[in-house]
Amino acid sequence: MSHWTPELLSPAGSLEKLKVSVLYGADAVYLGGQKFDLRQASDNFTYEELTEGVEFAHSHGSKVYVVLNSFLHDKDLEELPEFLGLLEELKVDAVIVSDLGVISTIQKHSKLVVHLSTQASCLNVESAKLWQKMGAHRIVLGREVTIKEAAKIKKATGLEIEMFVHGSMCMSYSGNCVISNYTQGRDSNRGGCAHSCRFEYSIDFKNESKESKKAYFMSSKDLEGIRMLPEFIEAGIDSLKVEGRNKSHHYAGTISKVYSEALRYYRGHGNFLSSDMISWEEELRKVSHRDYTTGSLDIYAGDDSIYNNREQDDNEFVVSGIVLEASVGKHLLVDVKSAFHPGDILEVMPFKGQTEKLKVDFLRSLSGVSLEKSKPGSVVKIPYIPGAEKFNIIRKRAV
Amino acid sequence: MKLVTYIENFEELEKLIALDCKTPIEIIVGATPLTRYSKTSLEEMLRLTGIAKKNNIDVVLEWDALNQEEKFLNSCDVIDRLPLHEFKAIRVQDPGAVEYIKNKYPWLKIQLILENGNHNLIGLNKWCEYLGEQCERLVLSNELSREMLRGYAKVLKTPIEILVFGRILLFYSPRKLLSPLEKKNIEVKSLEAYGSSEESPHSGFPLIENTHGTFMFNVKDLYLLDHLDELREMGILHTRVDLRFDESFNNYSEAVMNLFSGTVSENELPFKKIHPRPLIKGFYNINKTDVLFTKLKNKRTQRQDVNYIGEIVDVERDVQLALMIKSDMFDRSLIHEIRMITPEGKEKVVQLSWIKSSVGEEVHSAMKNDLVLIPYTNGITVKTQVYLNSKNS
Ligand code: SF4
Numbered sequence: 001m002s003h004w005t006p007e008l009l010s011p012a013g014s015l016e017k018l019k020v021s022v023l024y025g026a027d028a029v030y031l032g033g034q035k036f037d038l039r040q041a042s043d044n045f046t047y048e049e050l051t052e053g054v055e056f057a058h059s060h061g062s063k064v065y066v067v068l069n070s071f072l073h074d075k076d077l078e079e080l081p082e083f084l085g086l087l088e089e090l091k092v093d094a095v096i097v098s099d100l101g102v103i104s105t106i107q108k109h110s111k112l113v114v115h116l117s118t119q120a121s122c123l124n125v126e127s128a129k130l131w132q133k134m135g136a137h138r139i140v141l142g143r144e145v146t147i148k149e150a151a152k153i154k155k156a157t158g159l160e161i162e163m164f165v166h167g168s169m170c171m172s173y174s175g176n177c178v179i180s181n182y183t184q185g186r187d188s189n190r191g192g193c194a195h196s197c198r199f200e201y202s203i204d205f206k207n208e209s210k211e212s213k214k215a216y217f218m219s220s221k222d223l224e225g226i227r228m229l230p231e232f233i234e235a236g237i238d239s240l241k242v243e244g245r246n247k248s249h250h251y252a253g254t255i256s257k258v259y260s261e262a263l264r265y266y267r268g269h270g271n272f273l274s275s276d277m278i279s280w281e282e283e284l285r286k287v288s289h290r291d292y293t294t295g296s297l298d299i300y301a302g303d304d305s306i307y308n309n310r311e312q313d314d315n316e317f318v319v320s321g322i323v324l325e326a327s328v329g330k331h332l333l334v335d336v337k338s339a340f341h342p343g344d345i346l347e348v349m350p351f352k353g354q355t356e357k358l359k360v361d362f363l364r365s366l367s368g369v370s371l372e373k374s375k376p377g378s379v380v381k382i383p384y385i386p387g388a389e390k391f392n393i394i395r396k397r398a399v
Numbered sequence: 400m401k402l403v404t405y406i407e408n409f410e411e412l413e414k415l416i417a418l419d420c421k422t423p424i425e426i427i428v429g430a431t432p433l434t435r436y437s438k439t440s441l442e443e444m445l446r447l448t449g450i451a452k453k454n455n456i457d458v459v460l461e462w463d464a465l466n467q468e469e470k471f472l473n474s475c476d477v478i479d480r481l482p483l484h485e486f487k488a489i490r491v492q493d494p495g496a497v498e499y500i501k502n503k504y505p506w507l508k509i510q511l512i513l514e515n516g517n518h519n520l521i522g523l524n525k526w527c528e529y530l531g532e533q534c535e536r537l538v539l540s541n542e543l544s545r546e547m548l549r550g551y552a553k554v555l556k557t558p559i560e561i562l563v564f565g566r567i568l569l570f571y572s573p574r575k576l577l578s579p580l581e582k583k584n585i586e587v588k589s590l591e592a593y594g595s596s597e598e599s600p601h602s603g604f605p606l607i608e609n610t611h612g613t614f615m616f617n618v619k620d621l622y623l624l625d626h627l628d629e630l631r632e633m634g635i636l637h638t639r640v641d642l643r644f645d646e647s648f649n650n651y652s653e654a655v656m657n658l659f660s661g662t663v664s665e666n667e668l669p670f671k672k673i674h675p676r677p678l679i680k681g682f683y684n685i686n687k688t689d690v691l692f693t694k695l696k697n698k699r700t701q702r703q704d705v706n707y708i709g710e711i712v713d714v715e716r717d718v719q720l721a722l723m724i725k726s727d728m729f730d731r732s733l734i735h736e737i738r739m740i741t742p743e744g745k746e747k748v749v750q751l752s753w754i755k756s757s758v759g760e761e762v763h764s765a766m767k768n769d770l771v772l773i774p775y776t777n778g779i780t781v782k783t784q785v786y787l788n789s790k791n792s
Contacts, residue, residue: 071516101522124471127495149468187688199596206591379713
């Protein structure tokens with residue numbers, strides 16, 4: 001008997017990352033076009049890439065949601081109907097929206113399914129009821145809502161409910177931060193957030209003459225919800241979202257793999273009493289992250305959810321590359337993302353199951369010239385390892 | 400033109416009454432359980448309301464805190480216990496609060512706060528349509544430019560209100576971010592501070608932490624009092640002056656009343672000289688906040704047209720280029736010439752004399768996601784986009 005589990009919804013910051021997320025187990029991916037979403041700095045998808053991405057995801061049984069969650073101005077809205085037509089043609093599964101003007105435009109010009117973005121900060125039953133009347137089919141709840149509250153919202157409205165399960169968190173109520181607008185001239189609600197909440201601030205309390213206090217007081221820890229999966233399932237939450245369209249292939253692959261394996265285990269066993277739980281958690285620590293917190297999933301986020309630390313790159317692992325071709329018994333062609341050397345021990349992350357160690361016995365260019373070091377942005381040949389497949393991530397322990 | 404302002408205590412109300420303003424005034428009252436920055440208790444708020452009404456001043460209740468379900472239900476309890484008929488209207492932002500009032504108190508007028516986002520007419524019209532007659536006013540965002548406001552005022556049937564003087568809210572979090580720095584281990588009701596960062600070009604952001612969370616304001620305050628005539632001419636007849644911070648009520652209320660009564664002109668106001676922070680017009684003149692980030696992308700590394708073949712993923716100088724096929728099919732017999740566009744925008748058209756697989760065998764076709772080798776071309780770099788030269792098509 002297969003037990004019900006929520007959809008795992010992973011980020012697709014680029015076409016390549018879409019493939020990685022899907023192949024590592026995402027049931028659905030979300031992505032942005034060239035406009036109308038909040039990740040203007042990420043690669044985003046051209047129409048051709050979108051076409052290929054939707055085809056790829058659908059052929060692997062995964063859904064595609066397109067993010068249109070900017071707070072659009074009138075002139076932006078003029079360009080929207082044409083894009084909606086393209087999305088309908090491509091048969092994307094839904095669009096993620098936060099602005100009422102955008103929702104109205106979608107309803108007027110298409111039959112696209114509307115998911116209300118977390119950007120709209122829907123936090124309670126009454127709010128969900130209002131957005132339901134406005135045409136939302138699914139609500140991506142604000143990250144401030146507990147799972148218990150989400151269950152109530154679902155029960156009261158019958159709407160599909162999506163919650164964040166993993167990734168970075170905006171410290172502000174989503175859609176309620178305009179720091180970048182006023183300090184950098186970039187609209188954070190149209191994709192220009194400059195992450196000012198991650199800065200160090202010196203704080204001077206009013207009516208206190210004491211020295212100022214330095215702190216990263218607005219920087220949130222990252223959300224990790226793997227231990228909350230039983231609660232998500234019990235609450236009937238329809239979709240679990242992984243944040244991170246601007247993050248690496250390693251991140252997209254690892255998080256999709258870990259959560260999909262955990263959910264697959266549950267489907268087979270009806271519980272999470274897997275000896276793999278520890279290794280899943282270890283895997284989540286191998287990708288770039290701030291300290292983890294469960295945010296407000298259980299109780300409202302408190303002091304211990306504040307990161308209060310400098311942004312740093314102290315990854316346990318770095319991505320060495322992505323497999324472009326696995327020539328059985330001969331070699332792997334690797335799109336190099338960071339340098340490695342002959343003799344290095346790498347790890348190949350299969351789409352399912354344990355990672356495999358791979359010793360770089362040879363390192364060659366495509367024409368067969370031996371290399372002393374791989375160069376990011378090049379393609380190299382390294383030894384074949386059984387089980388390796390195209391789009392597998394290859395990583396190396398950071399020194 | 401109506402002056403809309405906040406009243407937080409008896410001294411302020413007494414002063415306001417004593418000033419005997421000649422222009423119509425509407426006051427906003429709040430209470431700690433419902434209102435973002437209010438330190439007023441429910442009882443005090445009700446007494447203030449009673450006195451104001453006796454003096455023929457319109458009183459509007461503000462319920463602008465955002466609340467997760469559990470806290471929201473508590474707020475609803477508070478609302479249900481209030482004599483709502485005493486208020487001219489209620490101001491709400493959370494769509495949950497909007498829905499609650501719409502359904503439970505359909506006779507109570509709503510002043511809808513649309514200050515975050517809501518930067519298009521289609522959306523504004525939809526809100527008005529949804530609330531119908533119950534919607535008494537739209538409180539619009541201070542990110543709207545003069546032109547946008549002018550357009551909206553012309554078309555919208557529902558009156559609109561904007562802030563013309565006061566702090567600009569930048570950030571609202573339900574989390575308590577200042578008290579962990581205090582470490583006094585005592586429950587504090589409210590904390591105020593200023594934050595500065597070396598990574599930001601600005602310093603001295605006012606901060607407040609209270610029962611609703613943490614708020615950060617801009618280092619400069621909004622000042623549009625020199626545009627009142629223009630706003631009136633545009634049809635914006637409700638302008639809000641926020642005197643809740645920095646002793647502003649004490650310092651400026653008289654001058655504001657005089658300005659609205661027409662007994663002094665704007666350039667006689669003391670504001671610019673004594674205000675503790677710089678004053679700005681925000682986005683009133685123009686909003687170009689989408690200009691900078693459109694430059695963040697390199698259009699040349701993006702696929703563009705139907706003749707697309709793929710992308711160069713490796714370059715071996717004087718030997719070969721590796722091409723990742725991204726179109727459905729790559730057939731040598733159909734392609735003699737390719738056009739390559741580098742990330743820098745340089746274009747090269749070259750003939751294809753051969754195509755090889757990754758093991759060096761000559762091939763005649765390749766499928767999507769295959770990697771093939773093609774002859775080296777000087778000046779071509781990784782991420783170069785490759786197209787069928789349109790002469791061939
Ligand atoms: S600055 Fe921080 S809190 Fe504000 S929108 Fe950006 S991520 Fe969110």
